[in-house]
Amino acid sequence: MLQHGRFILLLIGVITFVLTLSSINLLSKSIAAQHYASLGAQSEEGQTDWLRFLDRAEANIGSHLPQFLHHESQRNVITEETRKSSGAESQPRSSRAQMLQPPLSNKKASDRKICKMLPNTDYWGEAIVWGPQNKVDSAEECCQQCANYSPASEDDMDCNVWVWCGDKERCKGSYRDCWLKHLAHPEAVNPATGPKVPWTSGLSGVDNSMDDDPKQVGGGERRYHVVVTAQGSAVHWQARVHYYWYVKTRAQCVEQLGVDCQMGGFTRILHSGRADELMDEIPTHVVEPLQDRDNKGYVVLNRPYAFVQWLRTAVFPERYVLMSEPDHLWLRPMPNLMLGNHRPAAFPFFYIEPAKKDFQRLTEKFTGPLSLKQAESIAPMGNAPTLMSLKSLRKVAPTWMNVSKAIFDDKEAHEAWGWVLEMYAFTIACYMEGLPTASLHIKMMAQPPWDTKLWPYYLLHYTYGMDYNATTGEHMPGKYGEWRFDKRSYAQVPPPRHLDAPPDLVSNELVRKLIDVINEATSAIPGWDDYAATGVAKQLWNGNFR
Numbered sequence: 001m002l003q004h005g006r007f008i009l010l011l012i013g014v015i016t017f018v019l020t021l022s023s024i025n026l027l028s029k030s031i032a033a034q035h036y037a038s039l040g041a042q043s044e045e046g047q048t049d050w051l052r053f054l055d056r057a058e059a060n061i062g063s064h065l066p067q068f069l070h071h072e073s074q075r076n077v078i079t080e081e082t083r084k085s086s087g088a089e090s091q092p093r094s095s096r097a098q099m100l101q102p103p104l105s106n107k108k109a110s111d112r113k114i115c116k117m118l119p120n121t122d123y124w125g126e127a128i129v130w131g132p133q134n135k136v137d138s139a140e141e142c143c144q145q146c147a148n149y150s151p152a153s154e155d156d157m158d159c160n161v162w163v164w165c166g167d168k169e170r171c172k173g174s175y176r177d178c179w180l181k182h183l184a185h186p187e188a189v190n191p192a193t194g195p196k197v198p199w200t201s202g203l204s205g206v207d208n209s210m211d212d213d214p215k216q217v218g219g220g221e222r223r224y225h226v227v228v229t230a231q232g233s234a235v236h237w238q239a240r241v242h243y244y245w246y247v248k249t250r251a252q253c254v255e256q257l258g259v260d261c262q263m264g265g266f267t268r269i270l271h272s273g274r275a276d277e278l279m280d281e282i283p284t285h286v287v288e289p290l291q292d293r294d295n296k297g298y299v300v301l302n303r304p305y306a307f308v309q310w311l312r313t314a315v316f317p318e319r320y321v322l323m324s325e326p327d328h329l330w331l332r333p334m335p336n337l338m339l340g341n342h343r344p345a346a347f348p349f350f351y352i353e354p355a356k357k358d359f360q361r362l363t364e365k366f367t368g369p370l371s372l373k374q375a376e377s378i379a380p381m382g383n384a385p386t387l388m389s390l391k392s393l394r395k396v397a398p399t400w401m402n403v404s405k406a407i408f409d410d411k412e413a414h415e416a417w418g419w420v421l422e423m424y425a426f427t428i429a430c431y432m433e434g435l436p437t438a439s440l441h442i443k444m445m446a447q448p449p450w451d452t453k454l455w456p457y458y459l460l461h462y463t464y465g466m467d468y469n470a471t472t473g474e475h476m477p478g479k480y481g482e483w484r485f486d487k488r489s490y491a492q493v494p495p496p497r498h499l500d501a502p503p504d505l506v507s508n509e510l511v512r513k514l515i516d517v518i519n520e521a522t523s524a525i526p527g528w529d530d531y532a533a534t535g536v537a538k539q540l541w542n543g544n545f546r
């Protein structure tokens with residue numbers, strides 16, 4: 001009887017796990033389809049490449065999505081069985097990393113660190129020491145194990161994340177499990193948190209000051225110029241809404257801080273080669289699109305090329321630049337987040353992984369051989385949103401262009417990195433030009449519907465579709481919701497004024513805010529009804545906001 005009960009429990013466990021896997025799968029497919037559509041790819045083949053790429057990113061999606069609770073203990077135990085069929089990648093980097101007991105420390109007792117506990121927090125990470133084989137009595141003990149851990153060699157992973165389960169009732173079989181883990185960029189990961197999470201976590205040797213606002217060091221000396229790149233009807237209206245909120249947010253910033261406000265001037269780089277009707281509304285610099293003589297479909301390479309051209313003649317007073325996109329909206333004034341004057345500050349993208357086991361070899365095609373530390377010093381970022389000095393950008397842009405082309409022309413790297421290859425090219429170019437590794441700031445940008453709270457974000461990126469059940473307010477990822485907002489619905493013509501607010505029961509603050517923000521701009525910009533009908537702006541906004 002008891003045996004029977006266990007078997008059923010196990011069965012339920014396996015079914016739940018498979019369902020979770022398939023919902024992650026579904027989700028990433030939908031993200032994939034959206035990215036794909038947004039980039040305007042034409043060929044079936046391109047789509048397959050992209051889906052394959054996303055399949056590989058799947059195992060990592062969880063690090064960005066706190067709502068999927070999937071502790072390593074579940075993953076590892078079950079994926080042992082299902083790995084082959086699911087292709088999930090949770091295998092530690094080296095076989096040495098699979099050792100069951102922590103190696104004896106050769107660090108001195110004086111190295112003991114003060115442990116900062118994060119209760120009700122579960123960090124993702126690559127397992128170095130597995131919890132079920134490493135039971136300890138307290139979070140402190142687990143933390144010390146992580147601090148004292150010594151990797152076998154320079155090229156093995158060190159412990160910088162630990163998680164411990166101390167709630168006997170809720171941890172069940174995981175009670176007292178102490179996992180030692182490694183993350184290439186712990187500050188770039190949103191851990192699962194909340195009263196339902198029985199785990200306690202901590203970071204070792206990582207300054208996780210995500211919640212503290214950096215001081216506005218340097219005041220107006222560190223003001224940055226905002227640049228967005230744009231071309232085509234899909235981003236025409238986005239640029240207008242973006243610029244409206246930039247002007248309004250900058251006015252708030254100046255009101256609060258006066259000359260110390262660090263938001264500076266604005267440029268839209270229009271890479272269509274032709275002026276459009278918004279030249280007198282948005283400060284704009286026109287550059288040529290890439291001449292695609294061989295018709296190879298260099299779509300994503302237009303962006304680096306646009307920057308290279310703009311930098312040849314650009315003149316503005318700011319010494320720093322924020323690269324942004326038309327579909328980033330301003331939520332509140334952003335200080336120059338750079339630590340020091342040379343180290344870029346960037347939003348981390350979980351799918352940019354130059355140091356990942358399968359990818360490091362590809363990265364090395366462009367950089368030459370890399371140690372693990374070097375590979376991990378290539379930050380998981382793209383060019384936007386990224387803050388850097390104008391001097392650094394001038395240095396990096398031509399290399400960014402070249403590396404983009406080189407990746408594009410390399411069959412293997414192109415296939416692996418697909419439509420985000422120019423993001424890889426940007427971070428690889430920063431490394432090749434010897435820039436300090438960027439500091440990473442999750443709070444730079446919210447990405448609803450996966451992020452849900454307004455605080456502490458500065459920008460809102462509306463790239464993912466948002467689908468909700470109109471009756472229950474339930475989020476329906478990958479399905480067609482009765483209430484939905486997707487920028488792809490407005491790729492040909494702008495959205496109308498007064499978009500419907502999400503159903504009352506939708507608790508996602510960012511989705512609600514997004515609709516408010518778009519509605520305010522479309523009401524304040526004159527002639528929007530005609531603009532929404534024709535896609536042509538006949539009346540321009542005069543810079544007055546509500």
Ligand SMILES: *[C@@H]1O[C@H](CO)[C@@H](O)[C@H](O)[C@H]1NC(C)=O
Nearest residue numbers: 395397398399400401402403
């Ligand atoms: C970019 O590539 C071109 C052509 O191969 C080369 O002449 C140029 O020096 C390269 N520039 C940089 C900055 O790497």
Ligand SMILES: *[C@@H]1O[C@H](CO)[C@@H](O)[C@H](O)[C@H]1NC(C)=O
Nearest residue numbers: 469470471472476480481482
């Ligand atoms: C929304 O939820 C209701 C109640 O659970 C359900 O009957 C309905 O089918 C759902 N709608 C969609 C589109 O899934």
